[in-house]
Amino acid sequence: MTNTAAVRAELERRMTELAARVENVEEELRAPISASFAEQATQLEGAEVLTDLEQAALAEIAAIRVAISRIDDGSYGECASCGKAIAPARLAAVPHASLCIDCANKPVRR
């Protein structure tokens, strides 16, 4: 039996951290563009990296929200695809995982 209260607290802590990171990225992106062309090019490259980081953070926030709602409805720790229990080691490494390792490694079928 998983201690969901502790998992939930950890997920909420992680989400706060990610939200702060997204905010920092947006501040960086709002910084005025430098007049020098060479510096502008560097800044634009930097902006792309920041956007990737922001995307990754936002995707993780979305996954954490799903995990928290699964704690609330009691399905946390079950694979969303095959319904088997997700290995505790996997949940320890990726607390917001919604798929067991087998399903996560399966190619997506459409």
Ligand SMILES: [Zn+2]
């Ligand atoms: Zn599965």
